[in-house]
Amino acid sequence: MKKVTIGIDIGGTSTKFGIVDVDGEVLFQSSIPTQTHADFQDFIAELTNEISDELAQNTYELQGVGIGAPNANYYRGTIEHAPNLRWKGILPLSESIKAKFDVPVVVTNDANAAAVGEMVFGSAKGMKDFIVITLGTGLGSGIVSNGELIHGHDGFAGELGHLTIHHGQGRTCGCGRKGCLETYVSATGIKRTVYKLIADHLEDSELRGISFNDLSTKMITEVARRGDIIAQHAFEYTGRILGTKLADTVVHTNPEAIFLFGGLSLAGDLIFDPTIEHLEKNLMPIYKGKIKILPSKLQNQSAPIIGASSLVWDLLSKTKS
Amino acid sequence: MKKVTIGIDIGGTSTKFGIVDVDGEVLFQSSIPTQTHADFQDFIAELTNEISDELAQNTYELQGVGIGAPNANYYRGTIEHAPNLRWKGILPLSESIKAKFDVPVVVTNDANAAAVGEMVFGSAKGMKDFIVITLGTGLGSGIVSNGELIHGHDGFAGELGHLTIHHGQGRTCGCGRKGCLETYVSATGIKRTVYKLIADHLEDSELRGISFNDLSTKMITEVARRGDIIAQHAFEYTGRILGTKLADTVVHTNPEAIFLFGGLSLAGDLIFDPTIEHLEKNLMPIYKGKIKILPSKLQNQSAPIIGASSLVWDLLSKTKS
Numbered sequence: 055m056k057k058v059t060i061g062i063d064i065g066g067t068s069t070k071f072g073i074v075d076v077d078g079e080v081l082f083q084s085s086i087p088t089q090t091h092a093d094f095q096d097f098i099a100e101l102t103n104e105i106s107d108e109l110a111q112n113t114y115e116l117q118g119v120g121i122g123a124p125n126a127n128y129y130r131g132t133i134e135h136a137p138n139l140r141w142k143g144i145l146p147l148s149e150s151i152k153a154k155f156d157v158p159v160v161v162t163n164d165a166n167a168a169a170v171g172e173m174v175f176g177s178a179k180g181m182k183d184f185i186v187i188t189l190g191t192g193l194g195s196g197i198v199s200n201g202e203l204i205h206g207h208d209g210f211a212g213e214l215g216h217l218t219i220h221h222g223q224g225r226t227c228g229c230g231r232k233g234c235l236e237t238y239v240s241a242t243g244i245k246r247t248v249y250k251l252i253a254d255h256l257e258d259s260e261l262r263g264i265s266f267n268d269l270s271t272k273m274i275t276e277v278a279r280r281g282d283i284i285a286q287h288a289f290e291y292t293g294r295i296l297g298t299k300l301a302d303t304v305v306h307t308n309p310e311a312i313f314l315f316g317g318l319s320l321a322g323d324l325i326f327d328p329t330i331e332h333l334e335k336n337l338m339p340i341y342k343g344k345i346k347i348l349p350s351k352l353q354n355q356s357a358p359i360i361g362a363s364s365l366v367w368d369l370l371s372k373t374k375s
Numbered sequence: 376m377k378k379v380t381i382g383i384d385i386g387g388t389s390t391k392f393g394i395v396d397v398d399g400e401v402l403f404q405s406s407i408p409t410q411t412h413a414d415f416q417d418f419i420a421e422l423t424n425e426i427s428d429e430l431a432q433n434t435y436e437l438q439g440v441g442i443g444a445p446n447a448n449y450y451r452g453t454i455e456h457a458p459n460l461r462w463k464g465i466l467p468l469s470e471s472i473k474a475k476f477d478v479p480v481v482v483t484n485d486a487n488a489a490a491v492g493e494m495v496f497g498s499a500k501g502m503k504d505f506i507v508i509t510l511g512t513g514l515g516s517g518i519v520s521n522g523e524l525i526h527g528h529d530g531f532a533g534e535l536g537h538l539t540i541h542h543g544q545g546r547t548c549g550c551g552r553k554g555c556l557e558t559y560v561s562a563t564g565i566k567r568t569v570y571k572l573i574a575d576h577l578e579d580s581e582l583r584g585i586s587f588n589d590l591s592t593k594m595i596t597e598v599a600r601r602g603d604i605i606a607q608h609a610f611e612y613t614g615r616i617l618g619t620k621l622a623d624t625v626v627h628t629n630p631e632a633i634f635l636f637g638g639l640s641l642a643g644d645l646i647f648d649p650t651i652e653h654l655e656k657n658l659m660p661i662y663k664g665k666i667k668i669l670p671s672k673l674q675n676q677s678a679p680i681i682g683a684s685s686l687v688w689d690l691l692s693k694t695k696s
Binding site for chain 2: 181182183184197199200202204205206207208209210211212213214216217218221222229230231234298301302303305306307308309310336338339340341344
């Protein structure tokens with residue numbers, strides 16, 4: 055029987071899930087809308103039924119379930135007070151899944167799952183000390199040291215999106231504070247920067263015709279490649295802030311590499327060049343030239359499923375040894 | 376036979392060493408000047424002879440040697456290009472000690488040794504996620520996550536003294552950059568702050584009669600307690616910078632507690648109050664009220680020896696389990 059794990063990625067809109075083998079191959083994948091059911095247990099029932107049906111059609115030996123979820127508590131296997139989900143309070147995620155499939159269940163947030171995915175199946179294979187930064191609507195991160203994901207005392211380690219650029223000033227953040235890194239460095243952050251640049255300067259730009267709601271990272275990338283100065287400056291500004299701030303991150307865990315994942319990272323040299331330049335400029339001498347800034351290898355639609363499933367493969371490899 | 380370890384703390388001036396039992400009791404301690412010998416191996420010979428003599432007089436079962444040293448490389452057991460030592464280049468510390476005592480030898484920097492000491496013998500007993508900050512001439516730190524010291528890829532994790540307060544500006548640091556945390560928060564940092572305050576303000580102060588070379592943390596503490604406004608402001612400013620910057624540290628490893636160790640931490644509420652106030656003010660909501668700022672329990676003359684010896688006790692407890 056083929057040994058498999060299930061990877062589940064619970065997002066605000068849709069929940070993706072799949073069956074993944076030990077090589078990271080996705081044997082099956084599907085998704086359901088996250089917010090259809092008023093009751094959390096009805097959502098779990100639909101999700102587990104879909105998975106059960108697929109498992110029943112094959113001769114798989116299920117090893118465990120890995121889940122990436124917003125506001126996930128690794129220690130308790132719960133989702134806690136997630137602002138983007140309709141179910142309020144503390145949701146017994148791990149317990150509910152375990153009641154259906156009697157296998158190990160590992161729950162963490164999506165950025166942590168991305169970091170473990172990079173270690174198990176991606177470009178961080180063999181690395182013991184690295185960081186994955188996910189650049190989506192916000193900025194998430196997963197920190198691996200000594201070959202282990204750092205969860206922290208309350209399970210809230212790796213919230214690099216809330217490093218502070220300007221203490222007590224700067225852009226308003228969803229967390230209630232001001233000047234957080236993700237208000238500058240994320241898909242939303244670069245849109246805010248484009249608006250700021252248009253507000254401050256007179257340069258002609260294709261982006262002057264686009265509303266904030268219509269603006270996207272992809273669009274900013276495309277016009278920057280065509281020579282749009284506002285868009286190019288927006289990338290330069292974003293990379294400068296990211297690189298400068300990562301110099302502070304390096305003194306904490308001295309990673310071998312920092313991987314960038316998600317929409318903004320697909321802009322390639324537009325974001326990598328200024329990030330590397332300003333990281334190097336701000337590093338203390340002992341680190342200079344030693345910290346690799348790399349694109350994630352798991353940049354496809356299945357990445358969240360692979361990342362979630364890797365939580366189980368990683369657990370199994372450590373329990374064995 | 377009583378099981379013991381040897382703890383060695385190599386400092387710029389003197390090298391302290393001692394024999395420590397499993398309860399952290401120092402059974403014997405002594406020191407030799409660090410810089411007498413032109414040849415590193417002659418220094419090692421004197422050090423190991425002193426220890427051998429003491430071991431020979433007792434029925435001890437030696438379990439290992441732990442060493443805290445400047446510019447120590449944990450992975451290679453070496454001291455590398457230490458600016459404060461007379462021996463240049465890469466020194467084979469672990470190898471030289473092993474040649475004399477055939478037991479496990481663990482080498483790391485003094486702040487990392489302090490962190491492990493706090494975990495094995497101090498107030499971090501039972502904690503899995505915490506940070507120790509040593510406030511001496513500079514600011515050192517040791518970060519523990521998942522119950523393990525973070526060394527990082529090149530062995531240079533936990534250099535929090537080189538977090539940057541003002542990128543590209545601010546006070547000149549010994550590392551060659553500007554605006555590093557330790558130029559503000561350390562025994563030297565608070566002296567620089569006193570000088571800055573005297574330069575900028577007109578308030579009367581006892582410290583106006585003291586030269587920079589004669590000024591000490593103890594003196595600043597004493598006059599602050601007597602109501603000296605310059606000295607009080609210097610503590611307030613130091614704690615504000617430390618607390619504000621620690622909010623950035625918390626988002627990395629989400630520690631249960633941050634311990635302050637060394638001279639400046641002995642000023643008690645003068646440094647703890649503003650540090651806690653500004654940490655809380657800058658923490659994102661999920662961390663507020665949860666991060667303890669505590670004094671180290673190992674605040675005595677033997678602390679460096681106990682910290683160094685704890686490296687071995689920690690190693691042994693992990694190999695056993």
